[in-house]
Amino acid sequence: MGGYGLYVWGSYGVVAVFLALELIFLARRKQALLERLTALREMEEDKS
């Protein structure tokens, strides 16, 4: 990168990491949410 490697890769790398992390967090949020809501629903059904 003509002596600018740190700056170019430091930009592209951080963008890639942040965008990937956002997707991973969202996938985990959905998974945890589905598990929690399913558990809640089963509890509510047991009660009634």
Added chain:
Amino acid sequence: MAIHWTKYSAPSAFYPMAGRSLPWLAAGTLLLTAVGVYMGLFSAPTDYKQGEAYRIMFIHVPAAWMSMWLYIVMAAYAGLGLVYNTRMAHMLAAATAPTGAIFAFLALWTGAFWGRPMWGAWWVWDARLTSELILFFLYLGVMALRAAIDDRQRADRASALLALVGVVNVPIIYFSVKWWNTLHQGATIDFSGSKMDRSMLWPMLILTVAFWLYSFVTIFLRARCEILERERHAEWVGELLDNRG
């Protein structure tokens, strides 16, 4: 083909629509990111003045554009939510803020990494940089305000109001390079056209579309979570959970 937009203001209609769109949006994001990054890093020629450092532009400009555009989208949903009192609009406003904040941060970060070799400084208190930093804080403020209020309806309304007030900052960012003497360069692309060579213009435009599709992916994913959380007592959510097996 007639698309009934108001139909998707019902969470029960939005949820499956977003779910069906996601694979296509994700595929488009991956494809355009791969093409755009390849063109930006390898096929676009070296700049005669800035050398290879200018390649940061291909992600810096799309990130900055998305940070401003998503703020307008968020404020528009916030306005719709306030006027029509629709839950879906508030959920979409809530779903847009984090992705907008990330793009604002990335615009600042890549800007610092471009400014350091070109200007000799990671940061200067220039009008463009300062107004973009304010945009980042506005996103954080909208998110924090929403999180700080327990009552959903009040949280929706308060954060919507803040989002709407903050929208005045977007034209300030856009015109800052014209209104003030800034270290930041002026617009190379405006509504009258582009002063950039095509070999450099294409990767930037492709990555802009890629970031835009990416925003659809994360906003749809987040909106689906919001819907499940808020509508968990609705019959269709119950059926959906039962069918998970």
